[in-house]
Amino acid sequence: MSDEREKGLAGRVRERRVTLWTLIVPPTVWAVHFMFCYLWVAVSCAKLASFARFPVAFAAGTLVALAIIVASGVVAFLQSRTPGDPPPHDESTGVDRTRFLATATLLLAGLSVVGVLFTAAPALMLTDCR
Template identity: 80%
Template structure:
C-alpha cells in the first residue's frame, strides 16, 4: 500500500468524521458569535485602555492574536460546514424533511455565515490595527 493511498484513507476518514458531527442551530451561530466576541474585544480593549491609561492599548499585538484566533475558528467552522453541506445520500433538490437534507441546509447556512463573519472580523480589525490612536 503506497503512502498516497494511506493519506487518501485518512482524508476520507476525516471527511467521514466531520460529517458525523451533529449540525445544530448552535453550530450555526458559532461564526457570528466569534465575530461578536472579536468586535467587543476590539472595542472594549481600546476603550478601557484609553480611559484607564490615556493612551492606545499597550499590547497592539493582542489585536493581531485575537484576530488570527477569531479567523482560525471561523475558517475551521466554515470548513466543517463545507464538508457537511456535501453529505451524499438523498437525491437533489435537498429540500425534503430528511436528516441529510436538514444537515445540508444547516451546513450551507453556516458556511455562508462563516464567509460573512470572516470579512466582518477583517473589517473590524483593520481600523484597530491601523488607527492606533484614542481620538
C-alpha cells in the same frame, strides 16, 4: 495511508450531527471579537491616552477568532457536500436538513470572517483616540 486518513476524517465530519449550535458559532465568535476589540481600544485610550497600534494581544485575538470561524466553515463545507439529491434541500429528510444547516453555517462563517476583518481594520489605520 494519508489519503485514507483524509477520507476517514471527511466521512466522520459529514456524519456529525448538525444542530443550531454549529450554526451560531461563527456569528458568536464575531460578536465576542467585536467586544474584545472595543474593550481593548477603550482601555488603551483611557489608560495610555493613545491608541495602541495593533498590539500583540489584539493580533492574537483576531487570529484566534479567524481560526475558529474558518474551522467552523471547513466543517460546514464538508457537511454540505454530503452525497444526495441536488439543491434545493427542502425535503424533510435528515440529509437535507444537515446540508441546509451546513450551507447556512458556511455562509455565516464567510460573513463572520468579513466582519472580523472589518473590525480589526481600524486598528491598522487609526493612530489617535480622538
